Amino acid sequence: MVDCVVKDWQGAEVGQASLDLRVAKETSAAHVVHRALVRQMNNARQGTASTKTRAEVSGGGRKPWRQKGTGRARAGSNRSPLWRGGGVTFGPKPRDYSTKMNRKERRLALRTALVGRTDDLIVVADFADQLSRPKTKELVQALNRWGVEEGSKVLIITADRDENIYLSARNIDRLRHIKADGLNVFDILNADKIVITQSAIAKIQEVYGED
Structure with a gap:
């Protein structure tokens, strides 16, 4: 179990949140995560070079x-x-680069990758109601208050897609916004900082908690 400080929209500490996920053993964790990453990158290849x-x-x-x-x-x-x-x-000739990995192992790799990034995890209270309209500037200022350095690669994880958050985030360079039930190993490992909402943690516990 990992305990994280929760910050509000202004960056003040307002509570604690726990991330309790089953992860791979220390001896095999790197291997499992690596296999999942290679699988994801292979499956993204078109294989149309000819x-x-x-x-x-x-x-x-x-x-x-x-x-x-x-x-x-x-x-x-x-x-x-x-x-x-x-x-x-x-x-090269057209070919299928996709590789297989069973579902349990994929989910184990996701949980292991996420828990392994707890030092770079920033848990915030749900802030969708703070953006009455799409405003990139306000989101950038909030990221700075939360401790995200300018120019960092940021991954924002929310429980559900909010249109104002999506529209505010899409113009920010090096920022990616995904839903809690759409986690993937590459985005988790690629980000310098991971900003996750309280409701997203609850959703992750619900979706990935038991296996």
Whole structure:
């Protein structure tokens, strides 16, 4: 169990919140999280890169010059991989890069990654009602009050999508906003600071708590 200080909109401490999640053993934690990260990045690949082999490149039907007597190296096709405009040897072809990982292991990796970032976790009271309209400037000021340095990569986790928070956050450089039931290993590990609301912690406990 991890206890975190809760800050209000102004940055003052207003209480405590607990994050109680089952994580991987210390000896295997890094391996599990790494596997989940590699899986996520592999599954994001389109796998559409394609090159033509010498059999697929157009042209090359005629022998460029006779076999002997020219003084040049013998050549059978001007579409050889050795020639400019020729085919590609061992080039990429469309393929599926996706890798599998069972659900329990994926969820264990998520919990382990999140608990491992508790030193960079900033728990705040729900602040959707503080933004009566989309206002990027006000959200930036709040992040500064919460202790987020300017230029840091920030991940904001809320229980549900609030339109004012979403519209206020989308113009901030290096900031990502996700819902509590949409956690992923890459965003958790990539952020310098993770700002999470109290209701999001409750939602995470509900969604990922038991396995």
